[in-house]
Amino acid sequence: xxxxxxxxxxxxxxxxxxxxxxxxxxxxxxxxxxxxxxxxxxxxxxxxxxxxxxxxxxxxxxxxxxxxxxxxxxxxxxxxxxxxxxxxxxxxxxxxxxxxxxxxxxxxxxxxxxxxxxxxxxxxxxxxxxxxxxxxxxxxxxxxxxxxxxxxxxxxxxxxxxxxxxxxxxxxxxxxxxxxxxxxxxxxxxxxxxxxxxxxxxxxxxxxxxxxxxxxxxxxxxxxxxxxxxxxxxxxxxxxxxxxxxxxxxxxxxxxxxxxxxxxxxxxxxxxxxxxxxxxxxxxxxxxxxxxxxxxxxxxxxxxxxxxxxxxxxxxxxxxxx
Numbered sequence: 001x002x003x004x005x006x007x008x009x010x011x012x013x014x015x016x017x018x019x020x021x022x023x024x025x026x027x028x029x030x031x032x033x034x035x036x037x038x039x040x041x042x043x044x045x046x047x048x049x050x051x052x053x054x055x056x057x058x059x060x061x062x063x064x065x066x067x068x069x070x071x072x073x074x075x076x077x078x079x080x081x082x083x084x085x086x087x088x089x090x091x092x093x094x095x096x097x098x099x100x101x102x103x104x105x106x107x108x109x110x111x112x113x114x115x116x117x118x119x120x121x122x123x124x125x126x127x128x129x130x131x132x133x134x135x136x137x138x139x140x141x142x143x144x145x146x147x148x149x150x151x152x153x154x155x156x157x158x159x160x161x162x163x164x165x166x167x168x169x170x171x172x173x174x175x176x177x178x179x180x181x182x183x184x185x186x187x188x189x190x191x192x193x194x195x196x197x198x199x200x201x202x203x204x205x206x207x208x209x210x211x212x213x214x215x216x217x218x219x220x221x222x223x224x225x226x227x228x229x230x231x232x233x234x235x236x237x238x239x240x241x242x243x244x245x246x247x248x249x250x251x252x253x254x255x256x257x258x259x260x261x262x263x264x265x266x267x268x269x270x271x272x273x274x275x276x277x278x279x280x281x282x283x284x285x286x287x288x289x290x291x292x293x294x295x296x297x298x299x300x301x302x303x304x305x306x307x308x309x310x311x312x313x314x315x316x317x318x319x320x321x322x
Contacts, residue, residue, distance in 0.1 A: 002282060004064045007071040012321045013275065014125060014159060015066030015074040018210040018256055019314035020169070020246075021058055022299050023115065024091065025083040027051050030114055038083075043303045050307070054299055057309045059094035062120075065280045066316045073100055074316065075125040075158060078167040078210040079118045080149075084108065088118050105131045105154050110147040117167040117211070119154045129162075130155040136190045138171065138183050146171070146183065153194055159321045161206065161272045164198050166191060168211025170221070181221070184214060188221035195229045195261075206272065207231075209259040212312065216254050231259045234277035234317060245279055245313045247295040254279075258317040269322055277317040285309055 025038035027048055038046040063073045082088050085106050092102040105128060106118035121128065133150035140146050152167040168191060171183035191209060198205045209231065215221045217236040226233050235257040244252030256279075264274035287297045287308070297308030 002068060004067040007068050009071035010069070013070040014076075014272075014319050014321070015070050015072075015316050016076040016078075016158075016165070016208060016210070016258065016319065017062070017065045017074040017280070017314050017316040018078040018080075018167070018212075018258055019058075019062065019065075020080040020212040020256060020310060020312040021082060022310035022312065023081050023083075024054065024058070024079075024087045025051075025114075026086050026090070030083070037303075044300060044305065050299075050305065053307060054309075055090055055094045056096075059091060059096040061280075061282075061285060061309055061314065062091075063096040063100075064282065065314055066318055069276070069318055073097070073122075075122045076165060076208075077120040078152075078165065079120060080167075080169040080212045081115045082106065082118050083114055084116070088120065092120055105152065107131075107133045107150065107152065109133065109150040110135070111149050112147050115149065115169075117149055117152050117169050119152060119165060119167050121154075121156070126156050126158050128154060128156040134190060134194055136183075136187050138186055148183070148187075151187070151191060151194060155198075158272060158319070161270070161321070162202075163206045163208060163272065166194060166207070166209045166211075168209065168213060170211065170213045170215065172214050180214075184219070184221040185224075187213075188225045192225055192229055204263060205261070206263055207261040208317070210257070210315075212256050214255050217257060222257070222259075226259065230262050232262050232265070232274070233257065233259045234274070235259075235315065238277070238279055242294075243279065243281070245281075245296075245315060246311060247292070256312055256315045258315055260317065264319065267322060271322050272319045273322055275318040275320045277315070280314040280316055285313060 138146040149169040170187040239254035245256040298311040
């Protein structure tokens with residue numbers, strides 16, 4: 001059993017994390033989105049008690065990411081599958097996170113299910129200087145618009161060093177991997193345009209791209225982003241037959257990734273240097289018995305309530321201030 005709280009605090013190290021929270025919805029109906037599954041009267045019976053339980057579990061998990069290496073909770077956490085500002089606020093004000101000076105950036109996106117991305121940050125370590133969203137123009141086969149999550153860009157200073165963070169949640173593979181690949185390529189191209197724009201303004205811009213890409217490190221959408229925009233993907237070496245961030249049809253995928261611009265390898269004074277990256281798959285986040293033992297301990301399997309954390313493990317990268 002890992003004892004997270006024994007680690008020595010390392011002020012020069014900072015964790016950036018990404019976590020798909022598996023439908024962090026509040027319990028109230030939103031007339032503008034398709035949130036009917038997540039109401040107390042729905043088949044899923046999304047009650048205040050279940051919502052509380054999820055907040056408790058997620059706030060605990062987030063507080064432990066990177067703690068073994070740094071002795072403290074993450075400086076930055078990108079989130080996917082949050083319903084609105086209320087849910088993010090409830091999360092950072094919950095027991096395990098409320099004593100840290102967290103704030104967040106969130107915009108409502110046009111996603112049909114009403115799920116968004118957000119960036120939570122520790123105000124003692126990160127100062128926001130700019131934030132905006134970029135939409136991805138997608139269309140279904142019949143030409144109707146497919147409304148998906150925007151890409152969130154947050155620029156700021158991490159321990160006084162300017163960085164830009166892109167938080168992504170690309171189109172799922174629900175209708176099939178090949179059938180939906182074009183949508184993820186469109187998202188990849190859009191992320192590339194944002195990187196290009198940042199570099200036109202500041203050629204030496206330090207950029208972190210995080211998200212649930214619904215593609216693996218070896219997929220075309222990720223490979224082309226890495227190759228065309230001179231990025232490094234530390235997640236390439238982490239996926240294996242027995243390890244990933246999400247488990248589907250008896251196989252592991254590493255859809256959740258953090259990519260960095262290669263200038264994070266420059267060892268110059270007063271800069272941030274990339275140290276390491278990993279999947280945060282601590283035992284407490286795993287199903288502890290049965291045929292899915294070792295896979296993410298989920299909140300729901302279909303409509304059946306399991307009371308776990310999420311159907312994804314978080315990922316994280318650690319940076320060192322020189």
